[in-house]
Amino acid sequence: NAGVTQTPKFQVLKTGQSMTLQCAQDMNHNSMYWYRQDPGMGLRLIYYSASEGTTDKGEVPNGYNVSRLNKREFSLRLESAAPSQTSVYFCAISGLDEQFFGPGTRLTVL
Amino acid sequence: SQQGEEDPQALSIQEGENATMNCSYKTSINNLQWYRQNSGRGLVHLILIRSNEREKHSGRLRVTLDTSKKSSSLLITASRAADTASYFCASITSGTYKYIFGTGTRLKVLA
Numbered sequence: 313n314a315g316v317t318q319t320p321k322f323q324v325l326k327t328g329q330s331m332t333l334q335c336a337q338d339m340n341h342n343s344m345y346w347y348r349q350d351p352g353m354g355l356r357l358i359y360y361s362a363s364e365g366t367t368d369k370g371e372v373p374n375g376y377n378v379s380r381l382n383k384r385e386f387s388l389r390l391e392s393a394a395p396s397q398t399s400v401y402f403c404a405i406s407g408l409d410e411q412f413f414g415p416g417t418r419l420t421v422l
Numbered sequence: 423s424q425q426g427e428e429d430p431q432a433l434s435i436q437e438g439e440n441a442t443m444n445c446s447y448k449t450s451i452n453n454l455q456w457y458r459q460n461s462g463r464g465l466v467h468l469i470l471i472r473s474n475e476r477e478k479h480s481g482r483l484r485v486t487l488d489t490s491k492k493s494s495s496l497l498i499t500a501s502r503a504a505d506t507a508s509y510f511c512a513s514i515t516s517g518t519y520k521y522i523f524g525t526g527t528r529l530k531v532l533a
Contacts, residue, residue, distance in 0.1 A: 356523070
């Protein structure tokens with residue numbers, strides 16, 4: 313029972329490259345989220361999916377796309393990476409009254 | 423920005439002392455939660471307080487909520503070195519599944 317898993321753990325990209333961050337859960341929860349965390353900024357919501365088949369924008373969606381592939385998986389795609397997207401990315405799922413977080417992906421865009 | 427604010431940004435205390443951190447939020451909420459983060463890891467849930475509650479306790483944690491001021495506070499009593507971490511509040515906007523996190527308080531407890 314892994315909870316929330318994220319791949320990859322680390323990634324370095326060049327400006328303009330694309331990549332997809334993967335998130336999977338084995339807790340059978342409906343809601344899934346993508347956040348980014350920059351130093352001193354706390355977590356900012358990029359996109360979330362309240363249930364399979366739905367996605368909604370959060371506070372900072374520009375430059376990102378998401379796919380809720382099925383109930384277990386929620387991916388985040390950077391189509392053309394920019395240095396401003398250097399951050400730590402966290403996937404989370406939501407139970408009734410709390411969120412459970414993955415270990416994070418550290419992304420550096422050169 | 424929808425992001426909530428926390429103060430202080432950083433707090434350094436001696437072991438055994440109490441630590442208080444405050445959070446302000448901007449929207450109507452269903453509930454407010456506090457999370458802890460150790461050194462760049464994922465956040466871990468600590469405690470939840472619902473919008474119709476004013477105070478909640480859990481072990482050494484005490485949280486208060488004032489919806490008229492859109493603010494909450496977290497008190498950690500008899501702090502330990504192991505409490506050293508960053509603490510975040512998260513407000514859950516009414517009628518949505520959106521969690522809005524505060525900017526966090528970095529707590530350092532000196533042994």
